[in-house]
Amino acid sequence: MRNPYRAQRIAFFFLFLATLLIVVPVGLIVVIIVQKGLPAISWQFLSDIPRHGMRVGGIFPAIVGTIYLVTGAIIFALPIGLLAAIYLSEYSKDNFLTRIIRLAIVNLAGVPSVVYGLFGLALFVVFLKFGASILSGSLTLGIMILPIIITTSREALESVPQSFREVSLSLGASKWQTIRHIVLPNAIPGILTGTILGIGRAAGETAPILFTVAAFYLPQLPDSIFDQAMALPYHLYVISTQVPNVDEKIRYGTALVLLALVLFMNLVAIIIRYKFRKRKKW
Amino acid sequence: MRKLKELVIEKLILICGLASIFFVALIFLFLLKEGFAVFKAVNPFNFLFGKSWYPISDPPQLGILPLILGSLLVTLGAAVISIPIGVACAVYIAEVAPAKTKEALKAGIELLAAIPSVVLGFIGMVTLVPLVKSVFHIPTGLTALSGSIMLAFMAMPTIVSIAEDALYSVPKSYKEGAFALGATHWQTIRRVMLPAASSGILAAVMLGLGRVIGETMAVMMITGNAAVIPRSILQPVRTLTATIAAEMGEAVVGSEHYFALFAVGIVLFIISFAVNVTADLFLHKKER
Numbered sequence: 001m002r003n004p005y006r007a008q009r010i011a012f013f014f015l016f017l018a019t020l021l022i023v024v025p026v027g028l029i030v031v032i033i034v035q036k037g038l039p040a041i042s043w044q045f046l047s048d049i050p051r052h053g054m055r056v057g058g059i060f061p062a063i064v065g066t067i068y069l070v071t072g073a074i075i076f077a078l079p080i081g082l083l084a085a086i087y088l089s090e091y092s093k094d095n096f097l098t099r100i101i102r103l104a105i106v107n108l109a110g111v112p113s114v115v116y117g118l119f120g121l122a123l124f125v126v127f128l129k130f131g132a133s134i135l136s137g138s139l140t141l142g143i144m145i146l147p148i149i150i151t152t153s154r155e156a157l158e159s160v161p162q163s164f165r166e167v168s169l170s171l172g173a174s175k176w177q178t179i180r181h182i183v184l185p186n187a188i189p190g191i192l193t194g195t196i197l198g199i200g201r202a203a204g205e206t207a208p209i210l211f212t213v214a215a216f217y218l219p220q221l222p223d224s225i226f227d228q229a230m231a232l233p234y235h236l237y238v239i240s241t242q243v244p245n246v247d248e249k250i251r252y253g254t255a256l257v258l259l260a261l262v263l264f265m266n267l268v269a270i271i272i273r274y275k276f277r278k279r280k281k282w
Numbered sequence: 283m284r285k286l287k288e289l290v291i292e293k294l295i296l297i298c299g300l301a302s303i304f305f306v307a308l309i310f311l312f313l314l315k316e317g318f319a320v321f322k323a324v325n326p327f328n329f330l331f332g333k334s335w336y337p338i339s340d341p342p343q344l345g346i347l348p349l350i351l352g353s354l355l356v357t358l359g360a361a362v363i364s365i366p367i368g369v370a371c372a373v374y375i376a377e378v379a380p381a382k383t384k385e386a387l388k389a390g391i392e393l394l395a396a397i398p399s400v401v402l403g404f405i406g407m408v409t410l411v412p413l414v415k416s417v418f419h420i421p422t423g424l425t426a427l428s429g430s431i432m433l434a435f436m437a438m439p440t441i442v443s444i445a446e447d448a449l450y451s452v453p454k455s456y457k458e459g460a461f462a463l464g465a466t467h468w469q470t471i472r473r474v475m476l477p478a479a480s481s482g483i484l485a486a487v488m489l490g491l492g493r494v495i496g497e498t499m500a501v502m503m504i505t506g507n508a509a510v511i512p513r514s515i516l517q518p519v520r521t522l523t524a525t526i527a528a529e530m531g532e533a534v535v536g537s538e539h540y541f542a543l544f545a546v547g548i549v550l551f552i553i554s555f556a557v558n559v560t561a562d563l564f565l566h567k568k569e570r
Contacts, residue, residue, distance in 0.1 A: 004439060004468070004469060005466060007466075007468060008467060008468035008469075011468045011471075011472075012374075012378050013469065014370065015370045015371070015374040015378055016374060016378070017370075018366070018367045018368075018370030018371045018374065019370070019371045019374045019375070019379075019387060021367050021371075021392070022367060022371050022390075022435075022438050022442070023366075023390045023391075025435065025436075026390055026393060026394045026397075027390075029397065029401075029402070029405050032405065032409070033401070033405065038537040060482050065344045079298075080298050080301050081298075081478055082298075082314075083294060083297075083298035083299070084295075084296050084298040084299050084301055084302065086299075087296060087298060087299025088299060090295075091292070091295060091296070091299070092299065100303060101299060101300065101302055101303060103558075103559065103562060104302040104303040104305075104306045105557055106558050106559075106562050107306050107554070107558050107559070108302055108305060109558075110489070110492055110493075110496070110554045110555075110557065110558040111309060111322055111554055112308075112495070112496025112497070112498065112523055112550050112551075112554055113399075113496065113497070113498055113560070114498040114523045114526050114527050114547075114550070115309070115313070115496070115526075115550050115551055116309075117526070117527070117530070118313060118316075118526060118530070118543070118544055118547040119308075119312055119313065119547075121311045121530070122313070122544070123308065123312050123314065126316075126535060127312070145303050146301070146302065146305065147302070148369045150302065154357065156449065158477070163305045166300065174284075175288075175292075176288045176289060176291055176292065192450045200396060202329065202397025202408045203398075204396075204397075204399075204400070204401070205398065205399075206398070206399070206400045206498070206499045206525055207498040207499055207523075210527055210531065211530050211531065229460070230371070233398055233400045233401075233499075234400075236400050236404060237400050237403075237499060237503070238502070240403075240404050240407060241407075243504055248408075251404065251408075255401050255404050255405075257542045258398060258400075258401055259397065259398070259401050262396055262397070262398055263393065263396060263397075265396075266393070266396045268455075270392070
């Protein structure tokens with residue numbers, strides 16, 4: 001007779017193996033980039049412009065460009081996303097319209113990033129004549145991270161206990177006063193988490209900025225939102241595929257800065273979530 | 283006065299609530315507006331099934347079959363790798379792993395999801411591509427296979443986290459019932475948990491593969507970008523996404539090439555729409 005416990009041991013071993021097959025390469029990727037990228041990191045690398053066809057020098061304009069783009073994307077997406085989340089959590093009823101909105105959010109999250117790039121090109125660059133600019137790129141990225149912000153903010157708002165609202169309403173506060181002074185303050189950590197995750201995503205994406213803002217090489221920093229800008233992910237793409245004979249150190253260094261930026265954002269989000277869970281009174 | 287202020291705010295909230303619908307419609311509209319013009323030059327059938335993609339020859343040949351097959355081949359390869367590993371990992375995290383390991387593993391998976399695709403593409407170029415080249419003794423490691431392996435990794439976080447959710451939401455009583463009948467843990471997983479979570483797992487797989495079809499940068503960097511009909515998985519291919527990303531920079535606004543790339547965008551949009559709507563139906567099946 002077959003021994004079911006032996007079968008279980010074998011099965012669990014394979015499940016464990018599958019897990020290792022995912023986790024080990026992830027660890028390796030991070031270790032390789034840190035190990036090979038760290039020697040390239042210096043104050044000069046972070047603060048200098050790229051020189052000699054991007055083969056020496058630093059990545060300062062790319063860092064600044066990414067910061068501008070992400071800031072712009074958040075300025076656009078946070079208010080809209082937050083209000084949309086308030087609508088879904090506080091106002092919407094369980095009806096057809098709500099179902100369509102939910103479906104639209106799922107779809108917005110699923111649209112391939114390069115299609116966002118096409119959309120940004122058609123609407124912002126060509127139709128609205130913003131040109132390839134920080135404005136076009138930020139708006140494109142902003143729409144892209146909208147679903148992340150809506151979904152996380154909505155979860156945060158919905159996790160505020162119903163009794164909080166009832167107490168506030170019973171004291172004579174209006175619906176908006178209740179949302180403004182009771183629901184929102186209690187949901188701030190969750191909203192912050194979503195915002196930070198959105199920032200991380202916007203900072204790392206390349207395809208949406210390809211035709212809307214990214215410049216191959218710019219010797220000076222952009223001085224208005226109608227200028228093109230360099231950006232870290234696009235810069236990494238350029239120096240690893242478009243420019244021959246770039247020192248490996250510079251490539252790994254750029255990859256490390258980008259990875260560190262994105263992972264730092266995620267780490268902050270995880271910490272906020274963790275602290276919030278511990279502190280939660282209800 | 284306060285009434286008025288609140289009325290304005292509530293209207294604003296409603297408008298923002300509808301924003302997602304507006305943006306999805308806007309995206310589709312602008313893709314159509316720019317992409318539809320290509321069908322003046324080539325009929326839809328020849329566009330989808332034409333065997334050659336030479337957009338800048340004169341006259342341009344705009345058949346995207348090689349690109350569709352490229353996308354399919356890479357996605358198929360990624361599916362073969364990522365589905366068994368991803369589902370197995372989800373089962374391990376949901377059922378087998380001790381509580382502490384579980385948290386660490388979930389964080390690791392989240393980490394993988396957060397790595398930008400251009401970084402994965404770069405790592406693929408410097409590690410995986412030379413490896414594939416030397417293992418198979420082929421002239422270049424920039425192949426569909428390299429793309430499949432890298433994309434499998436990008437599909438994994440989606441598959442694992444959604445499949446794990448699905449396993450987690452199976453009612454505890456199912457499991458207890460199986461245990462009470464004397465089943466081992468593994469028998470319970472295989473005969474009770476997995477079937478009960480099957481629609482969620484199916485949705486997880488669909489969403490994971492949806493992500494693969496739409497993935498752009500990594501695929502462009504490591505699949506070799508040859509827009510020909512692939513004969514084997516060890517050949518360079520070019521996907522729908524990579525074609526847009528690689529060629530839009532050079533396409534003149536208003537040219538047939540430009541319109542054709544937008545039409546490729548329409549194809550991608552429709553694929554992702556179909557995948558997401560179907561997956562959503564599977565995910566919310568039991569709610570009704």
